[in-house]
Amino acid sequence: MRADSRALVPLALAQFICSFAGSNMNVMISDISHDLNTTVAGVQLSITLFLLVMAALMIPGGKLTDKFGRKRLFQLGLIVYGVGALACAVAPGLGVLVLGNSILEGVGTALLIPPVYILATLYFTDLTSRARAFGMISAMAGVGAAAGPLIGGLITSAISWRAAFVFQALVIVVIVVLGRRLTDPLPAQPDREFDVRGTVLSAVGLILIVSGILLASKKAWLMLLMIAAGIVVLWFFFRHVRTTEAAGKEPLLSMRLFGSRVANLGMVTQNLQWLVLMGTSFVVAAFLQVVRGYNAIQTGLIFTAATVGILGTSLLAERLAKRWPQRTLIETGFFVTVVGVCALLLIVAWSTGGALALLPGLFIIGVGIGLMITPSVNIVQSAFGEKLQGEISGLSRSVSNLGSSLGTAVAGTVIVAGITRTPERSYALAMLVLAIAALGGLLIAERLPKAQPSGGPAADGTTADGGADATQTEVLEIDEQQNGKRLEG
Template sequence: MKILPLALAQFIASYAATNMNVAISTIADDLGTTIAGVQTTITLFTLVMAALMVPGSKLTDIWGRRRCFVVGLAIYGAGALLAALAPGPGLLLVGYAVLEGVGSALMIPPIYILVTALATEKAQRARWFGMVSGAGGLGAAAGPLLGGLVTSAFSWRASFLLQVLVVAVIIVLARGLPKPQTHHQKFDLLGAVLSGAGMALIVFGLLRTTWWFALLGAAALGLFAWHIRRTENPLCNPKLFRDRTSNLGLGTQLIQWLVLQGTFFVLSVHLQQTEGLNAIETGLALLPATIGMLVTSALAGRLARKHPQNRLIRAGFLLTVAGTLLVPHGLFLIGAGIGIMLTASVNVVQSRWPDDEQADVSGVSRAVSNLGSSLGVALVGSVADQRAALMLLILFGATGFVLALFIRNDAAQPRG
């Protein structure tokens, strides 16, 4: 089945973003570093993905979809192997944050482009988007429990070796994907530098509470916006940012991943540092959220066919905010809410654009989601008090709900 390697790749990338949280204390002790050091590595992983996702989507057009997908998997697998063998925090950062981040930026954009190309019927495309997004939600949800189980039974290194094994299986399965289609065009190096630097500086500024870096990042993104409007072959088409519905969908995607990653991080640190729980106990404590995401992610495709996407996004934010208010008793609601709206937001964004724009919009969509993940860890990590961090996440969740109020019922329809 052609969707299987695509769904597995999205699963493993999402799993990698959350499984480290439950092993933070174990990794810090084993490698002789600090909680802040491990937090930085986790943040940089999603930040590298965010910074390189749009360039990765452009390389998908230049190199071909399957080739870019397989090259990304190979780099990702090499990074996971290096992280598993890392004797210190430096090589862990190179393997996990850099190589896995680069690999993800190359392999994830082709996933959504291939789904759009292979699923020609609207119903099939919605179902496949639901499967891929559900796999992403499943990976993010299973990360704490599976990561805790593997860490406690073996070691945190075994979790990276598991990723190597899964990646090898995906590469074998990828042989059934369509052969590469390439386009001869120039690569917008300046656009890649400006967009990547802008996102990196903003997240780094928040991570280190250095506002000058954040302001420089905003300026770099402003230059990027100016640049792509004036260059002949831009990194991404500037018209992607002129559609109101698509922009609203991107905004909800960013906030969903910010809340998801931020919640898992702040609760994982609290459970390990304050409650003294080990990796598997932390994973079990987060189990209600995992179950909530598993249940609603499994139903995502069916819900997307029966209900307007905007209502699903609104319902998801309401459940998530309610669950965060009730922490720790509201973990199931948090997971269920996020699981409901992940697929809906992807449908809103991807379905607004024709096939020839899917490479660009896929890169932008994934970059925004990973930027949200980076911001979630960076923001809550800079707040010392758990209650204050949760209130910050509630505020973001409420903002996401407000954005969803402006998304129309026909949001998943192509632009006229």
């Protein structure tokens, strides 16, 4: 299959629906709470667990692509996701909603997203076409997250919140049909070992940390205990990885993935981008519905501003990549995002205007996220050769989804804790947390190198200088290796 739009459409559409699922429930808070006899905290739990399951299982999902093949895992993920969406559509209570949305859709997403980025990397082998592919996929990720409230609000208001999950299932059917023509450039390796112990340790560690954050407003001692337990479990995970590698076996996650300084910084920026985007989505949606009494469609329409901002700048990714270094784009994106979050904070906290006062801030945040989402993905994904694509794709997506779950957990917990007693104060505190996160992203982005290093990738997929740096220049060098050519000059 040629690396053209026919290959890109199902991949981008899959990323869209998974991102859509992470944010569309934000506008259904009041409807779901009333229909299922639960609370805002209950809906927040379902949303956060969905994002957390993705984060916890994305690394194993990336690893399984090597064992079972990228296309096969992509198809399996679609099926699991579709079943989960249908379960949500008929959920009689919060328990079934959590099972369908948080568990099944979360597992399905963890299985299908790593193949999306791996196949895009393998299909599009030159810098320009790869930037275009990542630009489209990243744009659909951002648009899915930003348009989730709008589309979800339209469906909820016109029909029911349950119909929004039927919509997801229908999109999955379309992707299955479009994805039949996809081919797997690399053969599956069914005899390849899979690190079960590493999978359990990494998943448990992440779940404990995020679950602890969710308990922040209830029992501080239990929150600290769970976070500490999560850190200890993750320490055992990395110890297991080192021991496994030292024994000559294949762990869940190779420590070589952390050898590239640029890739490490890129993953941190990815984490903070999604933390800010998803945190803003939940906080603003909760504030409008619970405090201002807006319905699903009114809330969703407000988020159109962010959707327009993300879509506009993401679709310019290829053109921007030709004119500006990736560091510049990421720095600019975080700076613009800080301005947008501050605008939301100041306008809502000190203005008596209605929800329309939120539009400029949401639009600015969308522009900022759209500017940096593609270069961050490209930096990380292009830092390694094809041998490590399964692992780096899973790690990269896990880091991004962990950011999404942390954004909903941290900022969501801050606003939910006092939304009925001191709503304006709780909203301001939640937005302040997100502003600090965006500012931290700007500081991290400034540590990315200005110049492109000359060291090329080694045969194992790391960089020639011991895995220190990988940039746009190295993408071309990786491509030369994949084609079996000698590097010249």
